[in-house]
Amino acid sequence: MSHDHKVVSFQLPLEDSPDAFLRNEYSYKQVHQHATLRAPPSSVSPRIWRFFKYPYPHSLYAIAYHFSLFIALSIIPQTSSTSNINVILMVSDGFGPASETMARQFKHTIHKLPVSWQSPLDKILVGSSRTQSSDSLVTDSAAGATAFACGLKSYNGAIGVDPKGRPCGTILEAAKLQGMLTGMVVTSRITHATPGSFSSHVVFRDMEDLIAEYQIGNYTLGSTVDLIFGGGKCFFLPNTDPETCRSDDRDLWKEAISSGFTTFSSLSEFNSLNNSTRLPVLGLFTRSHMNYEIDRNPSEQPSLAEMTKKALEILDYKSKSKDAGFFLMVEGSRIDMAAHQNDPSTHVREIIAYWDAVQVVRNYIKQNPNTVVISVSDHETGGISVARQISEKYPDYTWKPHVLARVTKSNELITSALLAFTMSNSHPGSFMQQKKEFVRHTVLSTWMGVNDYTEEDVDRLATYQDYGRIQQCLSDIISKRALIGWATHGHSSVDVNLYVSGYNSQKLRGNVENIEIGHFIKNTLNLDLDKVTKLISKERTEQKYKSSSSKLPDILQKLYYDHN
Numbered sequence: 038m039s040h041d042h043k044v045v046s047f048q049l050p051l052e053d054s055p056d057a058f059l060r061n062e063y064s065y066k067q068v069h070q071h072a073t074l075r076a077p078p079s080s081v082s083p084r085i086w087r088f089f090k091y092p093y094p095h096s097l098y099a100i101a102y103h104f105s106l107f108i109a110l111s112i113i114p115q116t117s118s119t120s121n122i123n124v125i126l127m128v129s130d131g132f133g134p135a136s137e138t139m140a141r142q143f144k145h146t147i148h149k150l151p152v153s154w155q156s157p158l159d160k161i162l163v164g165s166s167r168t169q170s171s172d173s174l175v176t177d178s179a180a181g182a183t184a185f186a187c188g189l190k191s192y193n194g195a196i197g198v199d200p201k202g203r204p205c206g207t208i209l210e211a212a213k214l215q216g217m218l219t220g221m222v223v224t225s226r227i228t229h230a231t232p233g234s235f236s237s238h239v240v241f242r243d244m245e246d247l248i249a250e251y252q253i254g255n256y257t258l259g260s261t262v263d264l265i266f267g268g269g270k271c272f273f274l275p276n277t278d279p280e281t282c283r284s285d286d287r288d289l290w291k292e293a294i295s296s297g298f299t300t301f302s303s304l305s306e307f308n309s310l311n312n313s314t315r316l317p318v319l320g321l322f323t324r325s326h327m328n329y330e331i332d333r334n335p336s337e338q339p340s341l342a343e344m345t346k347k348a349l350e351i352l353d354y355k356s357k358s359k360d361a362g363f364f365l366m367v368e369g370s371r372i373d374m375a376a377h378q379n380d381p382s383t384h385v386r387e388i389i390a391y392w393d394a395v396q397v398v399r400n401y402i403k404q405n406p407n408t409v410v411i412s413v414s415d416h417e418t419g420g421i422s423v424a425r426q427i428s429e430k431y432p433d434y435t436w437k438p439h440v441l442a443r444v445t446k447s448n449e450l451i452t453s454a455l456l457a458f459t460m461s462n463s464h465p466g467s468f469m470q471q472k473k474e475f476v477r478h479t480v481l482s483t484w485m486g487v488n489d490y491t492e493e494d495v496d497r498l499a500t501y502q503d504y505g506r507i508q509q510c511l512s513d514i515i516s517k518r519a520l521i522g523w524a525t526h527g528h529s530s531v532d533v534n535l536y537v538s539g540y541n542s543q544k545l546r547g548n549v550e551n552i553e554i555g556h557f558i559k560n561t562l563n564l565d566l567d568k569v570t571k572l573i574s575k576e577r578t579e580q581k582y583k584s585s586s587s588k589l590p591d592i593l594q595k596l597y598y599d600h601n
Contacts, residue, residue, distance in 0.1 A: 121356075121360065121362050121407055122407055122409075122562060123352075123356070123364070123407060123408040123409070123540075124208075124362075124363075124364050124408070124411070124558050124561060124562060125364075125365045125366075125367065125398050125401075125410040125411070126367070126411050126554075126558065127366075127368070127412040127413075128182065128231055128366065128368040128369070128412075129391055129412060129414045130178055130225075130231060130368055130369060130370050130371075130372055130414065130415055130416075130418075131372050131373025131374070131376045131377070131415075131416060131417065131418030131528070132369065132373070132388065132391070132414040132418075133414065133416075133419075133529070133531055133533055134165075134531070134532075134533065135417075135422060135423055136372070136376070136388060136421055137158065137159070137534060139384075139385060139388075139421065139436075139521070140385050140388040140389060141154070141155075141159065142423070142436075142438060143385050143389075143441060143442070144156070144389065147438055147439070147442045157395040157396040158395055158412060158534070158536050161538040162535070163535055163537045163545065163546050164535040164545075164547045164549060165532040165534055165547075165548050166413050166414070166532060166533050166534075166535045166548075166553075166554065167532050168181060168415065168416045168531075168532065168533060169530060170184075170190060170192060170195075171200045172192040172193060172200070173192075174530045175416070175528050175530045176193060176415065176528065176551075177230070177242075177416070178230035178242075178373065178415050178416065179195055179196050179233070180192060180195050181231075181415025181416050181551060182196075182231040182233075182234035182235065184415075184550075184551040184554075185234075185415070185551060185552075185554050185555050185558075186205075186207040186209065186234045186235045186555060187206065187207055187208075187234075187566065188556050188559055188566060189205060189555075194242050195234075195241075195242075196234050196237055196248065197234050197237055197239070198238050198239070198240055203574065203578075204238035204570065204574060204578060205566070205570055206566040206567065206568070206572070207236070207566070207569070208235070208555060208559055208562070208564055209221075209235040209236060209261060209364055209366065210236075210258055210261045210569045210573075211559070211562075211564035211565055212363075212364040213258070213261040213263075214258070214568070214569060215562070215563075215565075216361050217363055217364055218263045218264075218316070218356045218359075218362075218363040218364075219262050219264070219364050219365070220262065220265070220266075220364070220365040221236065221262055221264070221265050221266070221267070221366045221367075221368075222266045222267065222341070222344045222345055222348050222365070222367045223266070223267040224268065224327045224341055224368070224370040224371050225268060225269070225326050225370030225371065225374075226267070226269025226271075226325055226326055227249075227321060228245035228252070228272045229326075232368065233245070236248075236251055236252050236261065236262050237252060238573060238578050239578050239580070240579055245269075245272045245282070246272060246283050246285065247578075247579070248272070249272040249273050249283075249289050250289065252265065253293040253296065253298065253319070256573065256577075257573055257575075257576060258569075260297075260298075260317050262317060263318070264351060265317070265318065265319045265321075266307075266322075266344040266348060267320075267322070267327065267344075267370075268321060268322055268323040268324075268326050269321055269323070269324075270302060270321040270323065270324055271324045273288075273290045273321070274288065274289070274290060275288040282325070284580075285581070297317065298317050298318065299314055299315045299316070299317070299318040300319045300320070301318075301319075301320045302321055302322060303322075304322070304336065304337055304339060306320070307320055307322070307344075310347060310351065312351065312354040312355070316355060322338050323338070326371060326374070327371070329371055329374075329383050329386070329447045329450075330371075330383075331382065331386040331387075331445065331446065331447050332446060332447050332449075332450050340390055341367070341390050341394045342390065342393035342396070342397050345397045346397045348365060348367075349365070349397070349398070349401050352365060353401070353405070362407070362562070364558075367394060369387060369388070369390070369391035369394065372391060374449075375387050376418035376419035376421065377418055377419070377527070378448050378449065378512065379508070379512035379516060379526060380447060380449070380508075380511070380515075381441055381512075381515060381516055381521045382515055383444075383447040383448065383449070384419075384421075395412060399538060402538060402539045406539065406540060408540055409537065409538070409542055409561065410536075411537050411545065411557070411558070412535075412536040413533060413534070413536065414534070416533065417528065417529045417530075417531045417533055418528050418529070419523050419525060419529075420529045420531075421521065421522065421523060422523075422524070424436050425516070425520040425522035426522075427517050427520070435520065437518065437520055440486075440519035441515070444484070445483075446485075448511040451484060451485070451511060452507045452508055454480070455472075455476075455480070455499075455501075455507055456502070456507070458472050460472075469500075473496075473499045476495050480498060481514075485514065485515065487514060487515070489518075490514070494514055497510045498510055532548065535549065535554075540561070541561050544557060544560075545557045
C-alpha cells in the first residue's frame with residue numbers, strides 16, 4: 038500500500054455544527070476518532086504540539102490549537118488505495134420530502150418530542166435528486182434503481198439494461214469483480230425491481246423467474262451477491278411446489294445450496310448467523326414481500342434495522358479478514374407500497390422503521406470512517422400532502438397525527454380479512470349482519486381506532502368485494518380524518534431528498550440527477566462498469582416463461598403488476 042504525504046482537509050461529521058470546531062467544542066479524544074495522530078511529528082515544534090495536546094478555552098490558545106492541528110494533519114499519510122472503502126446505498130422506495138415531514142411531525146407529536154427534534158435523516162440532508170427515466174417524466178422503481186446501479190437512464194420497467202435492452206454492468210457486480218464483498222437487504226421480494234436492478238439484467242421487471250436465476254449466480258459472472266436478506270422465496274421454488282410463483286420446474290433453492298449458498302428462512306436461523314457463517318448467504322423469510330412494520334410479528338420476522346445490523350456485522354468481519362471493502366444496498370421497500378395504497382398509518386410506520394435502519398448505519402460509520410452512506414429515493418409515491426381540504430369551507434391549518442397513531446393494522450391486512458370473512462354458526466344473524474358487526478367492532482373501532490364512523494362506512498366495507506374499492510374506502514376513512522391528501526395511487530415526478538454522510542461525502546451535494554449517485558459510487562470505489570458490461574453483453578435478458586402472477590396470494594394481485 039503506497040502512501041503520499043500531502044495536505045489534507047479535516048472534516049468533522051456532517052451532522053455536527055460547522056462552527057463547533059472553531060468554538061473549541063471538540064476534545065482531543067473526539068478529534069482523534071477522525072484522524073489518527075500518534076505522536077508529535079518532527080516538523081511540528083513541541084511548543085506548538087503542546088497546544089494541540091492540551092487545548093485551552095481561551096480564544097488565542099484555541100487559534101494556536103487549531104493551527105497546530107492543521108499542520109499536524111497536513112503530514113499524515115493518506116492511502117491511495119480504495120480497497121478498504123465501504124459504500125452503503127440506502128434506497129427509501131417511494132419516499133418523498135412530504136413523507137419525511139409527515140413522519141417527523143408524527144414522531145415528535147405522538148412522543149412529545151421538542152419541535153426541533155430531527156430524524157436520523159434530517160441530520161445528513163445535503164440536497165435532492167431528480168428522478169425522471171429515459172422515456173417518462175415519471176419514473177418507476179426499475180428505471181430508478183437502474184439509474185443508481187448502472188449510472189445511466191433507462192426506460193420504465195428496465196432491470197439492469199440500457200434503453201435498447203442491453204445488459205449494463207452494475208456497481209454491485211463491479212465491486213464484486215474488484216474483490217469486494219456485496220450484500221442486499223430489502224423488505225420486498227428480493228426479485229423485485231430495486232434489488233433486481235443491482236443483481237440481474239432483464240428487459241422487463243415482471244421477469245422475476247430470470248431475476249432469481251441471476252441472483253444465485255446462473256450467468257457469466259457467477260455469484261455476485263455475498264449476502265441476501267429479504268422476502269420472495271416463491272420465485273426460487275419449482276412450479277410443483279404449492280408455495281411457488283415460478284412458471285417452470287427449476288428448484289433454485291436447491292440449486293443455490295448445491296452451489297455453496299448458506300440458506301435459511303426462519304428468524305431463529307437468522308439469529309444464529311455469526312462471523313463464521315459461510316458466504317454467500319441467502320435468507321428469505323416470506324413467500325412474497327415481508328410484512329409491513331405495523332403488522333410484523335417480531336417473533337417471526339426481523340425488522341429492517343435488525344437485518345441491516347446483522348448484514349453489517351457479517352460484511353464488516355469478512356471484508357476486514359480479506360483486507361477488502363464492501364458494498365451494501367439496503368431498501369425500505371414497502372414505504373412505497375403503503376403509499377400506493379394511500380395508507381398513511383402504514384406509510385409512516387415504514388418510514389420510522391427505515392429511520393431505525395439509517396441510525397444503525399450511522400452508528401457503524403462513527404466507528405468506521407472509511408465508510409460512506411447515501412440515502413435516496415428512486416421516486417415519490419402517492420403525491421402526498423400534509424394537509425387536506427375536505428369541504429368547501431376554508432380549511433384549518435392543521436393535520437392530525439393522533440388519527441394515524443390509533444391505527445394498528447395495515448389496509449392490506451384489513452382488506453384481506455374483509456375478503457376472507459366467513460359466517461359463524463355460533464353467532465346470531467345473517468352473514469351480512471355478522472359481517473357488519475365485524476366491521477363496526479373489529480375493523481373500525483379496534484384496528485382503525487375510529488368510533489365516529491357512519492353507517493355508510495360500514496355498508497361499503499361490508500359489501501365491497503373488489504380489492505381496490507375496499508382499499509380506497511379504508512384510505513378515505515383515515516386520510517380524511519387525519520387531513521392527509523393524496524394525488525395519485527401511482528408515482529409523481531417530484532424531486533426527492535438526498536442524504537449523505539461519511540467518507541468522501543462532500544463530493545455529493547446539491548440538486549443532482551439520479552445517475553450521478555451511481556457515478557459517485559463508481560468513482561469512490563474506482564469501479565470499472567464498462568468492463569462488466571462487456572463481460573455480460575451476451576447474457577439472456579428475457580425469460581422463457583412469463584411469471585404467473587396468479588400464483589401469488591390474492592392480497593398481492595393488485596400490487597404485482599404495479600410499478601412500485
